[in-house]
Amino acid sequence: MSISGTVPPAGASGEPKLTLYNGSTGTGRRVTVRDLALAKQRGERWPMLTAYDAMTAGVFDEAGIPVLLVGDSAADNHLGYSNTVPVTVEELITLSAAVVRGTSRSLIVADLPFGSYQSSPRQALETGTRFLKEAGVGAVKLEGGRRVVHQVEALVQAGIPVMAHIGLTPQSVNVLGGYRVQGRGDEEAERLLADAKALEAAGAFAVVLELVPAELAQRVTELLHIPTVGIGAGAGCDAQVQVWTDMAGMTPGNAPKHAKKYADMRGVLTEAARAYAKDVVSGAFPTAENSFH
Ligand code: KIV
Numbered sequence: 001m002s003i004s005g006t007v008p009p010a011g012a013s014g015e016p017k018l019t020l021y022n023g024s025t026g027t028g029r030r031v032t033v034r035d036l037a038l039a040k041q042r043g044e045r046w047p048m049l050t051a052y053d054a055m056t057a058g059v060f061d062e063a064g065i066p067v068l069l070v071g072d073s074a075a076d077n078h079l080g081y082s083n084t085v086p087v088t089v090e091e092l093i094t095l096s097a098a099v100v101r102g103t104s105r106s107l108i109v110a111d112l113p114f115g116s117y118q119s120s121p122r123q124a125l126e127t128g129t130r131f132l133k134e135a136g137v138g139a140v141k142l143e144g145g146r147r148v149v150h151q152v153e154a155l156v157q158a159g160i161p162v163m164a165h166i167g168l169t170p171q172s173v174n175v176l177g178g179y180r181v182q183g184r185g186d187e188e189a190e191r192l193l194a195d196a197k198a199l200e201a202a203g204a205f206a207v208v209l210e211l212v213p214a215e216l217a218q219r220v221t222e223l224l225h226i227p228t229v230g231i232g233a234g235a236g237c238d239a240q241v242q243v244w245t246d247m248a249g250m251t252p253g254n255a256p257k258h259a260k261k262y263a264d265m266r267g268v269l270t271e272a273a274r275a276y277a278k279d280v281v282s283g284a285f286p287t288a289e290n291s292f293h
Pocket residue numbers: 050069070071072073074111165208210231241243
């Protein structure tokens with residue numbers, strides 16, 4: 001059952017059909033924020049993944065992921081930083097441009113990194129404009145509730161679609177004192193609901209809910225007309241987002257509780273690298289087939 005109580009449309013195999021993606025494939029264009037609004041009206045859930053490079057993004061685009069996020073999680077999952085705080089606008093623009101070049105159908109959303117939008121609506125507009133002009137993304141994402149509504153308004157009024165992000169906002173990890181569930185207790189829950197409503201009123205086209213109790217995420221989803229995108233926020237959201245390295249089993253160590261590991265990419269790559277090394281040492285690679293004369 002979908003969140004609105006209707007059964008999602010089924011494909012020939014009886015599997016739920018990814019109509020959002022198929023719709024965009026059929027028209028030969030990228031998914032738009034309007035497509036996402038219509039999906040919410042239909043009660044159709046959709047998947048979102050992070051992507052940080054052209055080749056991986058191309059795989060996800062072909063696999064039918066309608067929205068890809070060049071998250072600032074690139075900092076710790078791609079660039080080797082220990083959290084999202086240090087990543088720069090230049091670094092994320094380079095990665096975003098690669099993801100745009102590697103895809104043709106997914107809507108590409110880029111994170112505005114820490115320090116690139118908090119000072120003022122003008123700063124947010126200048127940074128957001130760079131992502132659209134230099135990287136070619138279709139939308140930007142920023143973290144925060146009522147404290148960033150003026151930034152959201154400025155971006156949307158200038159023609160830049162904004163995905164909001166509340167609950168756990170990793171850029172504020174130093175203030176939050178760690179990566180903890182947010183919105184527990186009546187007071188915190190009311191604050192989160194008020195943030196969500198304010199962001200919708202400011203013009204955001206979707207809102208990420210990170211590490212929020214499932215019941216609260218469900219309430220936000222029912223309250224808002226724009227889609228909610230959950231990560232560690234239960235099954236009641238309109239969409240789900242995962243960091244691709246968690247989803248595909250590339251992240252070292254245990255995946256976070258909110259993630260599901262759909263493959264063992266780390267294991268597969270390790271085995272491939274070991275087998276290659278062994279073949280080079282033994283002389284089994286290259287063969288005549290791999291050589292030129
Ligand atoms: O940067 C990121 O990957 C994110 C998602 C976790 C939503 O913001």
